[in-house]
Amino acid sequence: MNNVNKLIRAVEIILKVLIVYGTRTGTAAITAEDVAKQLRDQGVESRVADAKREKIESVAEYDLIIVWSGIQMGRWTSDADSFLKKYQKEMAGKKVALYVNCGSAVEAMNTNKPGVAEEARKKYLEEKASKYGLSPISFGFFGAIYNFTKMSWIMRKGMESERPRLAAISRETEPGVYDTPDLDGIRNWANELLSKVNMQPFAAAGA
Numbered sequence: 001m002n003n004v005n006k007l008i009r010a011v012e013i014i015l016k017v018l019i020v021y022g023t024r025t026g027t028a029a030i031t032a033e034d035v036a037k038q039l040r041d042q043g044v045e046s047r048v049a050d051a052k053r054e055k056i057e058s059v060a061e062y063d064l065i066i067v068w069s070g071i072q073m074g075r076w077t078s079d080a081d082s083f084l085k086k087y088q089k090e091m092a093g094k095k096v097a098l099y100v101n102c103g104s105a106v107e108a109m110n111t112n113k114p115g116v117a118e119e120a121r122k123k124y125l126e127e128k129a130s131k132y133g134l135s136p137i138s139f140g141f142f143g144a145i146y147n148f149t150k151m152s153w154i155m156r157k158g159m160e161s162e163r164p165r166l167a168a169i170s171r172e173t174e175p176g177v178y179d180t181p182d183l184d185g186i187r188n189w190a191n192e193l194l195s196k197v198n199m200q201p202f203a204a205a206g207a
């Protein structure tokens with residue numbers, strides 16, 4: 001291993017990543033855990049926390065914080081949003097990324113509605129960052145899992161008319177579960193994120 005590779009390896013090993021997610025039907029949990037596993041496989045220490053169940057005492061020790069949410073009715077989960085609100089000052093001085101799983105991301109492939117994904121990206125990510133005074137190094141905007149088996153009765157009733165459309169544009173991985181998140185795309189996004197974080201100590205070392 002040459003010196004440059006040793007340095008890259010050392011930077012990777014000391015990196016600590018926190019992924020805090022909020023979910024209503026499980027998509028954000030699945031995708032956040034998948035990315036964390038991928039980061040760990042590369043030697044990056046990664047903690048995943050469900051914003052609803054786990055108490056985060058501090059964000060000081062982390063080099064990168066990814067805050068991750070599923071979207072319903074145009075809104076983040078209140079738990080992920082509360083995390084942003086609580087730690088906005090500390091996170092303003094840190095490397096942060098915001099990420100959403102949402103149905104609107106899938107509309108990027110729908111040529112009949114060219115503006116839908118663009119508007120959603122702005123609303124769910126850029127406006128959220130601006131609300132809390134954050135300048136994220138990246139925004140993750142990826143597809144959804146519509147899990148009819150985990151929806152409340154009233155939600156399922158409201159979504160029933162969407163079922164044929166969802167079945168047409170996604171895979172039904174098990175009865176009532178329509179899957180579009182593009183795990184490979186999410187993993188690539190996470191890798192790019194890592195290279196952005198690594199760049200900083202790298203540049204300083206070369207200066």
Ligand SMILES: Cc1cc2nc3c(=O)[nH]c(=O)nc-3n(C[C@H](O)[C@H](O)[C@H](O)COP(=O)(O)O)c2cc1C
Nearest residue numbers: 023024025026027028070073074102103104144145
């Ligand atoms: C009742 C309901 C409302 C939704 N509203 C939106 C929405 O306003 N915008 C959007 O892009 N996706 C919407 N979605 C799609 C969700 O974002 C998608 O199912 C996502 O995977 C949910 O993530 P979660 O399981 O982590 O909560 C909605 C889904 C449901 C079931």
